[in-house]
Amino acid sequence: MFNNNKKSNETMSSNKSSKNLPSVNMISEGTDLKGTLKTKNDVRIAGKLDGEAKAEGKIIVSSTGKVDGNIEAVDADIAGKIDGEVRVTNKLILRKSAIIEGDIYTKTILAEEGSQINGSFHMGENVKQEMKKNGFSGNSVSSKSKDKKKEDSSKKGKAKIS
Numbered sequence: 001m002f003n004n005n006k007k008s009n010e011t012m013s014s015n016k017s018s019k020n021l022p023s024v025n026m027i028s029e030g031t032d033l034k035g036t037l038k039t040k041n042d043v044r045i046a047g048k049l050d051g052e053a054k055a056e057g058k059i060i061v062s063s064t065g066k067v068d069g070n071i072e073a074v075d076a077d078i079a080g081k082i083d084g085e086v087r088v089t090n091k092l093i094l095r096k097s098a099i100i101e102g103d104i105y106t107k108t109i110l111a112e113e114g115s116q117i118n119g120s121f122h123m124g125e126n127v128k129q130e131m132k133k134n135g136f137s138g139n140s141v142s143s144k145s146k147d148k149k150k151e152d153s154s155k156k157g158k159a160k161i162s
Contacts (some may be wrong), residue, residue, distance in 0.1 A: 029064045045080070053083070063097045070102070085119075087131055105131050 009104035012072035031047035042057040065080035
């Protein structure tokens with residue numbers, strides 16, 4: 001009735017080579033999270049995050065996802081709504097349903113028709129230096145960004161990609 005085959009027992013044990021496999025954290029649709037989300041891996045947000053998200057990998061915000069706070073990552077793929085600053089040191093992808101209510105800092109961008117940006121835009125090879133110039137250390141987020149966002153709200157440009 002019970003198989004004591006060593007091979008089947010080995011497959012049931014923890015995967016010791018999992019260090020090499022990519023890992024994705026998920027906040028599912030219908031989940032509300034408050035606080036700072038910080039990970040060394042990728043993260044997919046389909047629910048709501050009331051706070052900041054920092055990833056040393058990629059942040060994916062699905063069409064049902066909403067972030068009320070800043071996001072900071074190496075890469076980002078956004079289809080939902082971000083009410084805060086977006087700081088991406090490599091590539092930012094904005095899907096047609098994306099709405100960004102805040103400033104964007106990125107090295108490169110791909111924006112689909114219909115995506116919306118309501119804020120200022122900083123792009124280029126030296127985006128890390130631009131972020132530091134505006135009070136961001138790269139690893140931590142200052143409260144200055146929220147205050148600056150409120151002060152500059154009347155100065156922001158709005159763009160709908162078409």
